[in-house]
Amino acid sequence: MKTLEQEIRRCIEDGKKAFIPYIMAGDGGLDSLHEKILFLQEIGVTAIEIGIPFSDPVADGEVIQKAGERSIALGTTLRKVLYTLSSFKEEVHVPVIIMSYLNPILSIGATEFVEICQASGVSGLIVPDLPLEESALLAAVLEEKDIALIQLVSLTSSTERIKRIAENAEGFIYAVTVKGITGIRKGFDSDLSSYLERIKQNSPVPVLAGFGVSFPEHIEQLNHSADGVIVGSAIVDAFYREDRRMIQQLVNASIQRSNY
């Protein structure tokens, strides 16, 4: 079992739920990455998802798009993010997940990319435009490495597809909770509990819910069925507004409740 899954399982076995914040690398300058990661680690997150800015972020809503534009304007690249991470990896004790579209990865080359990830202490990868059918491209290089390739399931995935994804799942399954793009939302349209239960029944790895998770109430709601949540836009926005109390509140909504 890879480290990322172990860490999430440890959290669940302690009677808690997993909480994974997403931050945009290089928003506010890459110099700020070190301090942001240490802050998140300090307030008790389970793992940290670090987004690589990309010029054509098809899955992203306005908050993350804008953060990506700010980061690109400051010269952030995938290589620079990984080298920055490697410079303080000894201080980071929570698993780090890199979320990147396929293009920046391919421009480095899959083999070299995975080597640099390993040297930088990365424990997981999310590549939203790499469907399961094409994941061999990275999976082959990752086989002997302690880096999990995280698969996404969507509301429109059939049970058959969920089963196929689950067979190959590593780390956790990312259950996308909206039909659409990332972004802060007031609530969810559909009843997500049966969707999350259906994935859990078929998954050998923990199931975390993400997309649109924006307020403490959302976290409480989703954690009844999911093993934890991923929060992106609300965290990116709070860092941008320097509202760290908000970030703390989101984490608290997750980790202080063990009565599910």
Ligand SMILES: O=P(O)(O)OC[C@@H](O)[C@@H](O)c1c[nH]c2ccccc12
């Ligand atoms: O921003 P939201 O709606 O909270 O969604 C999580 C998300 O930001 C993060 O996991 C993510 C950002 N960009 C992505 C692209 C695809 C999959 C996932 C992501």
